[in-house]
Amino acid sequence: MRREDYVSAIYRFIEAGLEARLSDIARELGVTPPTAAKTLSRLEDEGYVVKRGATYLLTRKGLEVALRVIRNHRVIEKFLVEVLGVDVGEVHELAHRLEHVDEFAELLDKHLAKPDRCPHGNPIPDRGVETRATPLSFVREGDYIVERICELGKALEYARRWRLDVGDRVRVVAVTEHALQLQLGSRVVTVPLDVARLIFVRRCGADVHAS
The missing domain is CATH 1.10.10.10 (Winged helix-like DNA-binding domain superfamily/Winged helix DNA-binding domain)
Structure with a gap:
């Protein structure tokens, strides 16, 4: 590792x-x-x-390394999805294998005209993107648009299992102490709060540029 x-x-x-x-x-x-x-x-x-x-x-030294690798990772994800048509649910692991080659990521970044977000909606570092969407764990019943899915294992696994993507419209139908009931199309699924806090949404009708 x-x-x-x-x-x-x-x-x-x-x-x-x-x-x-x-x-x-x-x-x-x-x-x-x-x-x-x-x-x-x-x-x-x-x-x-x-x-x-x-x-x-x-530390500052550690942050510099992290930002470089995260930037590479998210640019590669964007290329794999938008150019090669790789499924969003599979792209994280593929990008992980390629993220350590800076020159490769830089070529893809130029090809994509320097995108500002990865397919999961997370900002690519140094692109000046603000993220003000609300964690799903904080919202009440109603309709929302998925803005961002954190690139942590349990959030990505949940999104892959239920085919939850950025831009999807979801409905929170019930909120309990430990979970939310979420309607995804014709399905109603349970989202534990520790996963819901890693999925960021905006209320339908809210300004998309405020996310």
């Missing part, structure tokens, strides 16, 4: 408004907590991350 994978994972947790804790980082990367702890300790010694209590944060 590369250092880039760890700093990118921490970036994604922070971007989603979550704390990057050891157990969560390990789960996201598919490694054991002891393995993650050893690597994170090395990255801390090398100046890429700092630990504050139980939470890992990126």
Whole structure:
């Protein structure tokens, strides 16, 4: 597992408004907590991350690496979907295998005329895109448009399983203490709150440029 994978994972947790804790980082990367702890300790010694209590944060050095890899990843995703027609549900893992080649990502970026968002609606770094959409976990019953799906494993898996894409219109039909009932077309599915907080929406009729 590369250092880039760890700093990118921490970036994604922070971007989603979550704390990057050891157990969560390990789960996201598919490694054991002891393995993650050893690597994170090395990255801390090398100046890429700092630990504050139980939470890992990126240093300036770590953030520079994370932004580069995240930018590559999201540009490659955009190319795979828009040019090659790869299914959105499959594109994350494919892009992960290619994201470490900067020259390749730069060529694709130029070909795409420097897009500002990936197929999941997440902003490509350094493009000046603001993200003001609301987490699904915060909304009430009503109709919404999916604006962004965080690139964390459980959110992407949920979106893949239920064929939930950016731009889809969904209806929140019920809200409970631990989950939402969401109508997707003719289906009604249950979305746990820990997943709902990783899916960002805007109310139907709201200004799309405010997301």
